[in-house]
Amino acid sequence: MPDWSYQTLFKPLLFRLPSRVARGLTLNAMGRLSRIPGGTLLIKTLGHMEPSPVLESRIADVPAPTPIGLSGLTDPQGVAHRALSQFGFGFIEIGPVTVKPVVSSSPILNDRHKEIIVYPSEYENDGLAIVKRLIEHPKHALPQFVRIAPMPGSSDDQAIDELDMLLQALSPTPVVGFYLDFLSSDNTPERNIGLLKLVSETIVQSKTACDKPLFLYVPLDFPSDWLMQCLDPIAPSLWAGYVIGCSLHDTRGSSVGREGMDRAIALIRMLRATIPADRVIKASAGVHEPQDAITLLRAGADNVLLGSGLVYAGPGLPKRVNEAIIHEKLRSTPEPQVPSFWKHWGWMSLLGIGMILGGFIAWLIASSSVLLPYDEDFLGMTRSELQQINGHLLHFMSHDRITLAGTMISIGILYYQLANNGLKHGLHWARTALLVSGIVGFPSFFLYLGYGFFDPLHAAAAAVLFPMFLLAMRGNPDRPYRKPVNLRNDRIWKKAMWGQLCFVALGASLSVGGLVIATVGVTHVFVPQDLSFMGITREQLDLANPQLIPLIAHDRAGFGGALFSDAVMLLVLALWGLQQGERWLWWTLLAGGSPAFIAGLSVHYRISYTDFVHLLPAYIAIALYIAGLILLYPYLMKATRK
Structure with a gap:
């Protein structure tokens, strides 16, 4: 469903359905299409979203076709990963993944006017056993990064054990990197710093997954002064980069949408001014149009992840963002010479x-x-x-x-x-x-x-x-x-x-x-x-x-x-x-x-x-x-x- 059909025909219909139903219909339809003979070719033909070589980059030494990634919240069960991989993404995020399933039957809210999606539980997922099978048998060639997290409400010791278990279980799979999500604005600064220190020591001592880049996941509503304390040298060489989350938390649950953009820009600028230049910054909040992605990249992000923007803008958003990035890269370079009339x-x-x-x-x-x-x-x-x-x-x-x-x-x-x-x-x-x-x-x-x-x-x-x-x-x-x-x-x-x-x-x-x-x-x-x-x-x-x-x-x-x-x-x-x-x-x-x-x-x-x-x-x-x-x-x- 390219933008010309999504914006005109499908989006008005889907937005009349409960959000879980609409998401299921959309992802299952794309998944089935990609599995039939010629399905991926049809997707490519409709969208023409193959990324240009100009966009090729590296994420902590991992090659990626584009700097644009797919947020794990978009397709948590990987139903349509094969189809989505044809949309112009450079990598795919999977997760959050916890040791056991996190289940919620509460409705997902869609505030279409403010372009905000409210998830009752940010950590809703099928658990390690099922997600591991998804990761082990990818239906696409894009690099996969996995966001791992302890079970909600875990103690510090439980969190350490669960993160270690997740790393050990997923390291042998085709994963190219991990996001470790354990910081929380619900904790005190001292508890977050202590937990960060324990996680760092555990990983360094056990040598678990040290051959793959690790990224510290920073919640979008994590206080800036707390983050500055966490960036105090605690195993600074451990982290290949930082991932700025997409959710703002309130009594309704986790809100994902346009409202997180300003907060993401502030965190990016703070991190870029503090961390070494070779560290990667990924941002996943508020990208609903190409200008949003350009704004985050200009602020200092190396990569952006698309999630809620696909719901409101349409499946052509990755292509449009890629085109905007190409223009940014080439605007200051000289125009190539026009070929001779008789050339072709x-x-x-x-x-x-x-x-x-x-x-x-x-x-x-x-x-x-x-x-x-x-x-x-x-x-x-x-x-x-x-x-x-x-x-x-x-x-x-x-x-x-x-x-x-x-x-x-x-x-x-x-x-x-x-x-x-x-x-x-x-x-x-x-x-x-x-x-x-x-x-x-x-x-x-x-x-x-x-x-x-x-x-x-x-x-x-x-x-x-x-x-x-x-x-x-x-x-x-x-x-x-x-x-x-x-x-x-x-x-x-x-x-x-x-x-x-x-x-x-x-x-x-x-x-x-x-x-x-x-x-x-x-x-x-x-x-x-x-x-x-x-x-x-x-x-x-x-x-x-x-x-x-x-x-x-x-x-x-x-x-x-x-x-x-x-x-x-x-x-x-x-x-x-x-x-x-x-x-x-x-x-x-x-x-x-x-x-x-x-x-x-x-x-x-x-x-x-x-x-x-x-x-x-x-x-x-x-x-x-x-x-x-x-x-x-x-x-x-x-x-x-x-």
Whole structure:
């Protein structure tokens, strides 16, 4: 469920359910999807959230694809870890884990207006035995850090024994590091300091898990002056870093949400000013939009963990945070040199121009003579003789050819724009959109050959354009997106999610439509409304001239293939390419879609082929198109807000 479906469809429904039920439904659905064949590929395709190499980092010598982690409170049972690992995270936190299960049946509260989740028990978990099996059999390749804690209400001696037991039990597993959670604001400063000293001595003496980095877990509401006392040199080399918690405690339980951000920033700054520079600081409070993560990182955090933000912003939050971090990293570096026109992107520009010119020429012919000389030679009939068979026959053929011409112009505009604004700058999504479009578009030339008709003009165009496509796809490595990105979950962004949903739906429906039209073109050729419009049967056409159906099949299959090629490119653009402030994208969507819609609707009305059922898919498509343009306008045409 990407943001464009979560914010618009699923979140309003899920927020009407009890929080435990909503969480269970969401995680189980994602878990099941990731377990079916092709499920993880579908997740990747919908979100395009593979992290850039620019984000690679190390956490206490542990390599991580990104500095963004998944909070253990998000999926405590690991039901959807395989799916969540595809969202752009660099590591996964598991826990808290206690020796025995901590169970609570009290409801989880969701204050949607303040964006706060209240857990009745912060330490609710399945216990060591069950969690250990989860850790031992990960369904993903991300590094796992485990947060371990004594049972609530344990004495100091019990806490020491339980932490030692947890370390001994989990050290042989694929865990890469531990968070030790035993400090508490409910204790006195003296008890916390004494407990810290006992834990340090126990670990050092027993040598338990000393080969894996240990992090001291600092509760978010832990008093700053107490923390300063705890940072007094007590086995200072023991801790690889510090993890700032996400929960504020009150009579309702543990509150996790936006309200913890200011407190987290204060603790980060205090720690960064006190601890050695090589110590890691992780923060997990209040990250609900990319700007929150950037604020924590600028304050001195090395890593941030996402939890409640996924509930309120959506599953695309890790990707958005990663994009914001990339911009932070690259904003002060020099722009890479623009590749030569003839390197790769220029060939795609020429291909686009060729498609546009070809489309206009095809439209001119289809609006006038309709048939070309080689069409008449294939039929063995002139245009006037063909008209005598049926008065609507030429109109019908013109309608197929004009819609094809409009689609060709649309493809050409998209090719040209994606080449000059995407391929030129090494944008992966633009290259993928062009590649997929070409892969499905050029072979459509062969769809109608089974009927025995060979279109020499189409063949000549393909012979000229296909080498350009191959030259455009060579030697163009991906580059990270460098421009400012969206940082806020504001009204403009939320409206854009509806616009994105419209264009995703449009791209998907046109893709299906293109496949259906191509399939009809190479099989039945006509739908009932076609024959009703002409007032003739297929058998009568075949009897009048056996070459007529092969010629019409060529037009239908060609249009279906072109529409599919256009639609998959639009779908990739809608899924992966929309970035705030990219004005060229809005103009591309406007200019790229207009010729196809104008051609398709105008010719139907010009020849009076206005059957409502036949045109209903077109009406729905143009409604999605116009709505998407309106909803995306503020997002694409307005620069990002810092």
